[in-house]
Every structure is written in C-alpha cells, then in structure tokens.
Amino acid sequence: MFKTTRRGFMIGCSSAIAAWSGGLNFTAFGSAADEPNQDIVIVVFLRGGMDGINVVPPIAGADRGHYEAKRARIAVPLSGQNAALPLDDRFGLHPGAAALHGLYQQKLLAFVHAAGLTSDTRSHFDAMQYMELGTPDSKASSKGWLTRHLETAPGAPAQVIMPAVAVGNQQPTSLLGSQESIGMTSPNDFNFGGHWKYGDAQRIALRSMYGGGSWLHAAGVQTLDAIGVVEAANPGAYTPGNGAVYPNSGFGRNLQTVAQVIKMQLGLRAATIDLGGWDTHEYQGDSGAGYFSDKLNELGKGIEALFVDLSNDNGACHTNRLTVVVMSEFGRSFQENASRGTDHGHGNVMIVAGGAVNGGKVYGNWPGLATDALYDRRDLAITTDYRQVLSEILINRLGNPNIDQIFPGYSGYTPLGIMQAAGTTPICVPVSPGEPTPTPMPTLNQRVYLPSVRR
Amino acid sequence: MSLSSHTTKPDHATDDASSPQQLSPSRRDLLRRGAVAAGAAAVAWQPHRAQAQEPAPVAAMRSPNRVLTFAAAGEPELPPLEVIALNRIAFGPRPGDLASLMALGATSEARLQAYVEQQLNPAAIDDGACDALIAAQGFTTLGKSRQQLWADHVIKDKVSWDERMQPARETRAATFLRALHSKRQLVEVLAEFWHNHFNVYGWDSWSAGAWVHYDRDVLRGNLLGNFRTMLGDVAKSAAMLYYLDNVSNTSAGPNENYARELFELHTLGAEHYFGVASTVGPGGGYLHPAPKGPDGKPLQYVDEDIYSATQCFTGWRIHKDTGEFVFEDAVHAKYSKIVLDQNIPSGSGQQDGEQVLDLLANHPSTARYICRRLCRRLIADDPPETVVQAAADVFYAQRAAPDQLKQVVRTILLSSEFATIWGQKIKRPFDFTASLLRAANANFAWSDSFNWRYEAMGQAMFSWRPPDGYPDRKENWSSTMPMLQRWRACNWLLDGWKMGGDGADKDNPRIDCRGQMPATITTPVEIADYWIDRLLGRPMPAIERQAIIDFMAAGRNPTSSLTDKQIDEQLRLMVGLIFNAPSFQWR
DSSP states (O other), X not given: OOOBOHHHHHHTOOHHHHHHHTOOOGGGGOOTTTOSOOOEEEEEEETTOOOHHHHSOBOSHHHHHHHHHHTTTTOOOSSSTTOOEESSSSBEEOGGGHHHHHHHHTTSEEEEEEEEOXXXXXXXXXXXXXXXXXXXXXXXXXXXXXXXXXXHOTTOOSOBSOOEEEESSSOOGGGTTOSSEEEESOGGGOSOOOOTTTHHXXXXXXXXXXXXXXXXXXXXXXHHXXXXXXXXXXXXXXXXXXXXXXXXXXXXXXXXXXXXXXXTTSOOOEEEEEEOOOBOOSOOOSTTOSHHHHHHHHHHHHHHHHHHHHSOBTTBOGGGGEEEEEEESOOBOSSOOTTSSOOBOSOEEEEEXXXXXOOSOEESOOOOOSGXXXXXXXXXXXXXXXXXXXXXXXHHTSOOOOHHHHSTTOOOOOOOSOBOOTTOOOOOOOOOOOOOOOOOOXXXXXXXXXXXXXX | OOGGGGGGSOOHHHHHHHOTTOOOSOHHHHHSTTOOOGGGGGOOOOOOOOSSSOOXXXXXXXXXXXXXXXXXXXXXXXXXXXXXXXHHTSSSOOTXXXXXXXTTOSSHHHHHHHHHHHHHOGGGSOOHHHHHHHHTTTXXXXXXXXXXXXXXXXXXTTOOXXXXXXXXXXXXXXXXXXXXXXXXXXXXXXXXXXXXXXXOOXXXXXXXXXXXXXIIIXXXXXXXXXXXXXXXXXXXXXXXXXXXXXXXXXXXXXXXXXXXXXXXXXXXXXXXXXXXXXXXXXXXXXXXXXXXXXXXXXXXXXXXXXXXXXXXXXXXXXXXXXXXXXXXXXXXXXXXXXXXXXXXXXXXXXXXXXXXXXXXXXXXXXXXXXXXXXHHHHTOSSXXXXXXXXXXXXXXXXXXXXXXXXXXXXXXXXXXXXXXXXXXXXXXXXXXXXXXXXXXXXXXXXXHHHHHHHHXXXXXXXXXXXXXXXXXXXXXXXXXXXXXXXXXXXXXXXXXXGTTOOGGGTTXXXXXXXXXXXXXXXXXXXXXHHHHHHHHSSOOOHHHHHHHHHHHHTTSOTTSOOOHHHXXXXXXXXXXXXXXXXXXXXX
C-alpha cells in the first residue's frame, strides 16, 4: 500500500521533504533496485461506448464482406483518401487514428480486439460501474479497481506524495473510495484562492473545522492536503517538451496535466482521464470521415503528444515506465442504424500503449462477424475479458500480483503477452511529433446539426 | 405516513442540550430572532494558538472506508425540524424565513405540515416580488409560445447562435433568480429534480431554441401533476425528441436511443433491467424471462422490450415548420409488437407509443424507481426502503390522479424519515450556491463572471451531456476538485472588492455583511455567534465554532470589542468560512 506523505509534508517533518528541498528527484521515493513498481498506468476511459469495429475494422476475408454489408454507409473504405491504415493482414486502423498508427509501427502500441466487459448489459451506466469497480454484475463494492490496486500494491515505497490523480471535474468510479488520489483539472488552477492577507488563517480555520471524523471531514482534509502539495510544487504554466502539440481540447489539456504531474516527480503511479462523446447513435460519419474520425483524431493526437512529450524529459525516458490503456464501457451494434450511427453493443477494442508494451500487434482471439458468431446475434462477441488485459499490466508492470483482491471473483488469468515481463527495462524509443496538421475539432456549425452525438 | 409519528420522536432541542458539542439550551432560544446563542458567553478566553503552523492531524481522518461509511465522531447532529425543512423543501433559509415558519404553528410537526401544504399549492402563494424582479431583467423569451420559440429561435432565416441560445440562457438566469427569491421554493427544488431526471443537454440548437417550452410547460407544468402526463409531454418535446434521436427513428431504420433511456432512466430504472436475455421460450413461443409481479406481468425489462418499444415510437417527430409534435404514419412500423408481455396490435399508429408510455408510467417498478430518486433528492443518498415504498404505494395507487405527484411529494415530506434523517447527503453546487446567496441576502444579479465561478464547481446548468443527469450522491461531490472549487467560489463571492463595485463588475453578486449586523455586536465571540445563528439557524459543533472565533479574533481577546477597521477587514472572510464549514454542506 502506498503511504502518502502529504500529511507529513504539510507539517514539515517528513524525510521526503528533505529530498524535496534539494530539488525534486524521483529517487526520493525509492530506487529501481529496491522498488519493483515505479511504473505508471494512465487509464483513458472513453465514455459513451466507442465503436471499436470502426476503430479496427476487418480489411480481408469473409468478415470484410459482412462488415461492408452491415455498414454500407459508415464502413471505413479500403482505398481512397480515407482508407484504413493496415495493421496486419486481417485488420486496418481508422484513418482518423493515424497518430496511433505511428506508435503502432514503432511497436509502442497494441490493440486487443473483441475485448470488454462480459456482463449481459447494454446500459452505459451499469457497464461503466461494473467495469470501473472491477466487479462485473455487481455494484456492491465501495472501491474502484484502481483504488484496490493502490491499496494492495506490495513493496511500494514508504512515502509517495501523489500516487494517483484523477484529471477532470469528476473522480471516476475506478478511483472510488481512494483517499490518496487527487482530483484536479490543472495544477496551475489547483490553488485555494484565499485572501491575500488572511489566506493562511482561512486555511488553518478550515483544517480545524474539518478535523472531525466523518467522510465529509476526511474529504476536506484530503482537499487541503492536496492543495498544499500542488502549491508547494509550484507548478506554474506548463510547456510541453520536444515540440509536442496536444489537441486544443479538454482532453488535450487533461493529458498535459498528467505529463506535468509526472515531470513534477511526486511519485505518480496511476492517473485517470475521461473522454466523452462516443455515444454515436446518429451521423457518426460515413466512409471513414466525419464526427467519429475527428473524435479518433483527438484521441490519437493526444496520446501521440503525450509520448512525444514524455519520451525525453531532459534525458529521462518516462514513456518506459508508462502504460496507457484505453477502454470504453461497450462497443456498438454491428449493424449501422438508419441515422448513420450505431446503437449500444458489446465487444470492443482496447488500446494499450507504452514503452513496455509488446506493440505492433493486434491481440485477442477474433470471434468473427458472421451473424452466428455475434453476441446475441447482434454485436461483436467478447473473447478477452477486459480484466485479463488490466491484470497483465498490473502483474508485469505495476508490480501488483494481487489480482484476486483487485478483481474479486476473477479467475483463470493467463497473460496475452502484451506486456514485457516484470523487471525488464524497455529500450527507450524516442517519439517525434507526427504530421503537424491541426486537430480538427467539431465546429460550432457541426454542433448545430449534430445534436445527438454525445456521451 | 401520519404526522402522529412525530409525537413520539425525541425532541430536537433535548437532543441538542444533551450533547456536549452543542451550545444552545433549547430550540426556542435558538430560534428567537436576534438572539445570540446562549452558550457564547460561557466560552472563556484562551491564549491564541500559534497560526504559523497548522494543527496536528487528527488520527481518525483516514478511516478505511471514507466514502460509504460514517464515523461516529463528526456525524452531524439532527437539526431542528424547521431547519431540515428549509434546507430540503427550499434552497435554505433567507433572513426571516425561519421566523415565518415558526409562526405557522404551535409544534414543529404542525409547522412542517402547514409549510408543506403551503408549498404544495404554489398558485396560492403571492410571488409578485420575484415576478417583478424577473420582469425587470428584460428577458424576451420566457413568455413565448412553443410555436413562437420555434419560429424565432430555431428555424428563423439566418438565426444567429446567440438567438438560438437565448431561450436557454434566459431560463438559466431566471432559474437562479427564482431559486434565490421565489417564495414557491418547493417548485424550484422539484424543477431542478425533474430537469435532472429527464435530463436534456440544453445547449444544442434544437433544445436551446425551444428550452422555455421544455422548462416551463413540460417540466414545471407537470411537477405537481400526473407522471403519465409529464412523461408524454417529455416524449413529444423537441428537446427530448432531438436529444435522444427519436426524430430519426423510423421503420426502415430504428434508433433505439430514446426507447432505451425511457426504460432505464425515465421509468423502470436500471434497477429493473433484467439484462440481455431471450424472449423465446423453450417451445419456441414468446416467453418473457423476467420475474413476474402479482398480475403476472414482468417486473423487469430486457433488451427485446427496448427493441419492440423502439418500433412503437417510430414516426414520433417534430413538425419542422411549427416545432409541434407530429406523428408520421409513413415511417411508422406497422406490424404488431410485444412489450413487457403486452401485445400491441398492428395498425394502432401513434397509440403504439402511447401504450408503451401507459405500460411504463403505470408500472409498480416505475413507482419505486421514481420515488427512490425523489427520496434521494429530498432525504438521503440511500433513503430507507420504508419511505420509498410508502411513496411508491401512493404513486401507484394515485397513478390516474391529476395531482398524483403532489400526493407523492407530500408523503415524502411528511414522513418520519424526512424528519429524522440528516447529513446523509451534501449540497450539490447548485444547492450550495443558492443557499449561500439566500442566507447572505446577496444583492445578486446574473453575470458571466459569476457563472464562470459557478460552473467550475461542476454542475453547470442544463449542461450534463449523458442522459442520466447530474449524480445525486455525496461521493460525486466530495472528491478534491469539487471541494476545492466550492471553497474557491465562496472565497470569490465573499471577496471584499466586489462590495459596491461598479463598471464591468457592477453585475457581480454583492454581499453586505456589515450592514446586516447590528452595530452593538463587536467582539469575535458575538460576531461569530450572530452569523452562525443567522446563516445556519442552529448552533455549530464546538470545533467549528471555535475555529470561526479564532479566525475573527486573529490572536486578540475574543471577548473584547474589535475596531471598525478590524471588523471591516475580516467580517466577510469569516462569513465565508461559515459557508465553507462542514455544517453548511450537510443536507
């Protein structure tokens, strides 16, 4: 279990602070030799049900025929300006995600197809809760799977200032019940905003008032601690490194916050970011273009920028200890609907990127798209439980083998081979900025005529 | 639930007096207007603690299950019933509200009953002052008909973005003003509830242009009326038809978005979702797999119900020229359907969808789901089953009554659970902001700079994208970001530089603390106790009160008078601390 030093820091008696005062240094929180779990996981949750079949569509064989028949208008074509980018001899990548293709070719990124939550539900809200609690078919847990990871990680350093950050306004369910995570949008804005003269006295009063024992009091103290940590680190305005260009969107800014926190060397181990807008019931975009393409572009450009930014931080290769996992609550119906969109489905694609990923490959046991092979004769079936992918990251890279505690009731884990083994140090792959094309964001005009494309 | 249950309930004031943390000897004293909490004088002066270093940590703060369990220490005391009522039936008390409520009867129970009846009959409440205030804003869309809104703000040639958004913007500003000034507070509380229940993102062009209709006619027009009527009006509103895509739901290409959320969020609720399961029985015929109620009908729904209902709603659209609901038979699926084991014969046209709404609105599972959500808003995050079931029984029994929802709300507000549960919920940002501005008697005017601070707290109005509405549980509002933004917004509202501001700042909310405090109140203890009573209507736990006094004293003797300059410099900040204290967050 991670032991935060935020409290110790606040009252100025922690040894970690001595290390701090001499300049921020990651080794203050343990060295590679005596600490097995310096790796960082960034969980990107795509809210609304991402259309995985169109992210990684079939490009050959009978499934290509099924695909073009069922998705006459929205199918990603094989030729022309918006042709699918080849991944292997079976699958291509949506051209909107071209930025991810570069990482794939550098073997920093892999896909797991026909993955997801096996629960029999097509409800956004049920599916998200099951997935993020890590307990399919049950909402009884008061803690998310990342919370349980942070609590059960063995051999964690004695002192970590900021082990987890939830970037955004809302803390996701995966961090439910976590007392060590900090929710924030940007470190620059994460300050108390108190009175110029009485600001300290205001905070002292708040700390007194929130000194009781209820959950609300604990939440107040946690917030005061977090303010203290972030303010002490004095983050300032952030300039991405290596010419990285993040999308000019909330998602792009949230990714920058993660990069900034990683570079602040506060011992970050886990971060969560949400990206909404995937509930594409209507006009998701024909023939590899349109709204869905723009959305993928935002996702891809964002992840690419993160790798550009972090692959060389004054010589430090943060991407080597970074694993980004992209998931969504379910995929979408195989058959497109009359509104040129797709409805709630089942199986999906997961994206895993990082220095320790055995990238450049599409993983998973492909069930096929013939009607008899579909889940409920309707949706892509699931052959890889999402927990299998997360477990491999947890065991191989995050130093936490306590899968039975993180995912209670989950059994039969076998590795896909998507992550390099524990203890191996990946070769650092420098990532340079891709095509300097601006990120097309949905314009005002598009919003006017696409009222329904939303989470 | 009868009021008689209250007579056996322990007296709040007795509870208070028996607690070492409480200062007030009786509720009557507490509620005597202008009185300073009686315990004030008993606090002896102590040397001021050093402020250079923050207090040592409290060992109990890292209890292992912060989110879903309650530590014994620090759990809030049950406030007087009148305070509970004004914090849940209204957006907190304005100055004088507690006194008015006290005048409504001889006992707490009688006062609550009178207040509830008053609030359940809003037409009988004179709201002229609030109406005049809103009239003075120069809004132009709030009185427009559905057709006029459509003509002026949706389909008008070259309609600008500002014109499209205007009805939603004016509704938003009016909603704040009503929350602060309307005497029909229960209407405002329920309007927020139903906006959340039938959530629509308000800032898309189709919804924003017709927003006044959705807010005024569809939701407010029905919130003390009949649920089936409201459900039908929602289903036929431009806002919902576009938001959940039913406008493009046709026989040739069904779009299930509306039908799914109709089941999952609007009526039966996800708690009654049986999951993905076949409706084909062993013999090959129709067999609904969900458990059955006493009438033999399924208590839960499966995906097949959603797909069939989707067919029933094909052709439910909006007339492009008028903005009115229209049924287009040409794109309607004509064959027969089965929804929840109910046969819907072919050839019924619009009645297909109406029958689905009938089935759902009159379903006992809907009664439970709607009532659970109402109780969650009005009582606790996890309301006891007893009150949920009591309300659901009324909901179901009165399903044909034109005042069905009024009866349901009355049942909840007069339940013993309403009166005896407190602190199992915190204010959401809208509750917090409205109650702060009400308690402070702020000279509030809408401004973009205010909205900017407000929205940072995470509950931007009409802005929740997914169809489930803003979460209504404490864990969603107590992580570090919402907590920090709440404190920051309060700091901004109470910052002194806006006092009497002019120029670009003239529209910002102004709170004149000094002018509202009697000149005879001059010591830190007196000042703290005056404002604690004034803003909370009850004493604070000793630990919170002491922190307020310490802040105001700033190292000086807390029972000696402060100078005018000292009061001016710190008073507003001290008031802000009371708003940021735990006591002000409970609901």
